[in-house]
Amino acid sequence: MKRLPLEGVHVVDLSMMWAGPFATHLLGEMGAEVIKVESPRAWDNVRTLFPIPGPEPWNASFYFNDYNREKKSLTLDLAQPRGRELLLALVAKSDAVVENYRADVLDKLGLGYAQLRQARPDVILVSMAGFGKTGADRELVGFGPIVEQMAGLASLTGYGDDGVPYKTGISYGDPVGGIAAASALVLALIRRRRTGEGAWIDLAQRETMAQMLPEAFVAASLRGEEPVHRGNRHPTWAPQGVYPSEGKEQWLALSVRSDAEWRALCEVIGAPELASLALEARRARHDELDERIAAWSSARDGAVAQEALQARGIAAARMLDSDSIHWDPHLLAREFWDFMPHPRMATIPQPAPAWRLVEANPRPRRPAPLFGEHNREILCGLLGVAEAELTELAAAGVIGDVPMGAGVG
């Protein structure tokens, strides 16, 4: 089997919630060995964010278990000296550390870049606080939606008739920051191969999010443009929109990019009298055209309508929701959904690596770890801790396999 690009790379993952774990999940998918470190007193909050019925809810979280595959779990209380000592011993044997604590936390734990470098001089530290480690906003606390607001994207999103900006329905700043963080770590590895030097990446999630709207900064800086809410319409083409399909909350997105496509659409929807409308007229009469398209689409199954329009070369897609996406024939044909069993959770479709290396063909290799599942393997096997000490560590709460006082939230 062909080697994955990050085989042999060892990553210590101190991150929690979604942005950091998304980054380390990508690294794991590409072959890195990722050790996720949580404290028995301060675990990854995603484990307990939603009430999960049954025993060990922290191990049965569908949310946690989707984004923490390809990782091993080690618990260490970093507030205790022995916990910090063991972490530094682990860092000494690792290439990189990823953390997304609030900007001041790592230093306060005595585990800042300077300390990590003492353990491993060429270590790569990826810090990914919401607003970075420096600058006037460094102390602000941020989650994905906050990052999206503070980076300008929410200001560009809206229906246009109510003046209201909208947030994306997922915490979009998180995966964007996560992908960027994974790439930053890889860039630092490339540079280290050439220079022998480690690096400290100071990634602000707000800034990686702002990277996703660069043309808006061009418009604002050159012409002072303020955001325009276009709903689902295109600044030039027409018509474009998201139209109702047959059934409850079923929708069809389509774009008409040329006169030829417009004529084809008019044939499909049975509106020959509109076929000669030029772009300017289509833009001026967009509301009316939307009604005509909706009258056609709302009486049809979205998948059927999509095929009919695609057959005429019109860009159209049935909108997939968080359920139907698991049954999309295209994604199923590409084996995008993976059905790996997990010891504490029913088997569900989980995403396979989106980075399809056609030849190396990365596939999911291990389910998300149970809390502290690999304590013995890592502490005794990798770090040479005596078996007898494990009991002491557990008694002192330095390690554990049950989060202390886990409730919901």
Add this chain to the structure above:
Amino acid sequence: MLPLDGMRVLEIGGSVPAAFATRWLAGYGADVARSEGPEGALERDEEVALLPGKRRIAASDAQLRALALAADVVVEDGRPGALAARGLDPLALRAEKPALVVTSLTPFGQTGPHAGFEATNLTAHAAGGILSVTGVRGRPPLANGANQALKLLGLEGFAASVTAYLGALVSGEGDWIDLSAQECAAGMLEFHGPRSAVDGLPSPRLGNRTTAIWGLYRCLDGFAGVCSLQRQARALFEGMGDPELLTPRFLDPMERMKDDKELGARVERFFSDKKKAELLALGLKQKVPFGAVMTPRELLDSKALAERGFFDEVATEDGVARVPGRPFLGLPWRAGALSAPGADSAAVLRDWLGTSA
């Protein structure tokens, strides 16, 4: 020394996904040669934002093939099969040069029943699932701004390309990367994706309010948001100074859900007579995530971004534009200038192939 010094990248096709992916490659030091896509592949503002630091070439298919074999990474965003039709079949290129990485960015990927589908940002976004949870109930789902399906594909294209390039440096073996915009999004549906996989119920569109304490509200000078976890709820309620909120009805996470609407009304009132700056300051004081909706113009004036040196300046015919520069601190980055279409053909052919046009 720049992280990607010595790396050669050929960009073919050149609409937003490929142009975005290679923008960061160029900034971190790669020599990026961009072969222009069809007329209008990029809007003018997109060119200013995505092309700084790249060399722009006009080359025949035969020249492109030679350049591809002289490159470390080829990034392209044409239709599936389009590259092969031009004599640049990724697998054939790889057979000739095993260390080569070819990154193909498409809406639906290279294989499968929808691979040949026509697509735009909006339709690709619809197929990826994120659209379904954005916007409000009672109105159509709403696409977020600035062509995010295309940008996300470009971002993932960058990250996957450098990862495969590192693999090639280590082992001498590159790969062909088949990235689909649909899959990039389908794998990031937060809790919505796995929850629906468990219970079979699609997540509804919740507009700007997932819960009362995880939402976006109108304030005195615009809009501001709060995203409070359970562990931050007490600090939030203390900051709001409403004693009734400090009772089990609102402090207990399960109890709170029963009265979420009432809580939402209270938060709405609280936000309504405060300014964005006031709310941000309160978030700082209480260590609760508060945010404010900022526009690109406001961000261009942001003290924090200026202190961190976020923006690069790019000279254009219409004046100096300011664009996002280095994506993160800690590795050297170079701001680049804009070149004209085809202006660098001779230089690239000379530098990469030792030949003239």
